[in-house]
C-alpha cells in the first residue's frame with residue numbers, strides 16, 4: 001500500500017480523533033502494528049496557529065514516517081495556506097477533513113458539512129492540491145469524507161470523482177452520513193460503490209472492532225486499506241491482532257495483564273512528557289478509563305484516580321490497581337469484560 005511515494009508497512013490505519021490521536025498515542029499504535037496514522041485536525045484559521053493546542057498538534061518530533069497532518073476549514077485560500085504551513089513544518093502528507101460532524105467544525109460549515117456544497121468542495125481540493133500537491137516539493141493530498149450529508153443525499157461517489165479529478169491521492173470514507181453522527185451502524189455498500197467508481201486508493205472506515213470484521217470489510221468493499229478509531233481507544237494492540245489475523249487466518253492470544261500494564265505505563269509516561277504536568281494529568285484520565293473499561297471495580301477505581309493531584313500519584317494508582325487485578329485474575333477477566 002502506497003500513498004504517493006510513501007510505502008506503508010500495512011493497510012491498517014489509525015483514524016484521526018481530535019483529543020485522542022495525539023503524538024504519543026499515534027506512536028503507540030504504530031509500534032503495535034498500525035501501518036499509518038493521521039494527526040488530529042489542525043484548524044486552517046491562521047488566528048489559531050499560535051495557540052498552545054495547535055502548536056502541540058503540529059509537533060511531530062520523533063514521529064514515525066510518513067507524517068500525515070489533517071487540516072479542517074471551509075475557505076479554499078485559508079486551507080491552501082494551512083497546507084503549506086504544515087508542509088513547511090514537516091508534514092509529508094496533507095489530509096483534508098470533510099468527515100467530522102463535530103459542532104465546532106460544522107458551525108463554520110467545515111468538516112462533513114461541506115459535503116452539501118460540491119462546488120466549494122472542488123474549490124478547496126483544487127486550492128490545496130495546487131498549493132502543496134504539484135511541483136518539485138509536491139506531497140500527496142488525501143481526503144476524508146462521510147457517505148453524504150444525510151441518507152437522502154449520499155453524494156460520496158460524486159465527491160470521490162471530484163476528488164480524483166482534483167488530484168487527491170487517497171480517499172477515506174466513513175460509512176455514515178453527517179446526519180447520522182455516530183448513531184446506527186456504519187454501512188459498507190456506499191464504500192464499495194465509491195471504490196468501484198474511482199481509481200485512487202480507497203480506505204474503509206466505521207465500526208471496525210475485531211479482526212473478523214476487519215477481514216469482512218476489506219472483502220466486501222474491496223478497499224485498499226481500513227481505518228480504525230474508537231476500537232483502538234484503550235486497546236492499541238488491536239492493530240497487531242488484525243494484522244496477524246489477516247496474514248494467518250488465526251487469532252493471537254489476548255495480551256496478558258502484565259503486558260497491558262507495560263503498554264499503559266509507557267503510554268502514560270510519554271503522555272505526561274508530551275503534555276506536561278497540568279494538562280497531562282487531566283488528559284490522561286480518558287486513556288486510563290479506556291484501558292480499565294470492563295475491569296472489575298473499574299468504576300470505583302476511576303473515581304479514585306480522578307482525585308490524584310499529580311502525574312506521579314496517578315501513575316502509582318494505576319499500577320496499584322493493575323497489581324491488585326493480577327493477584328486474583330488472569331488475562332481473560334480483563335478481555336472478556338472489555
Ligand SMILES: Cc1cc2nc3c(=O)[nH]c(=O)nc-3n(C[C@H](O)[C@H](O)[C@H](O)COP(=O)(O)O)c2cc1C
Nearest residue numbers: 015016017018041097099100174206207228229230
Ligand atoms: C473522539 C473522536 C474525535 C474525532 N476527531 C476526528 C478528527 O479530528 N478528524 C476526522 O476526520 N475524524 C474524526 N473523528 C472520526 C473518526 O476519524 C472516525 O471516522 C470515526 O470514529 C468512525 O470510525 P470508528 O468507528 O473506527 O471509530 C473523530 C471521532 C472520535 C470518536
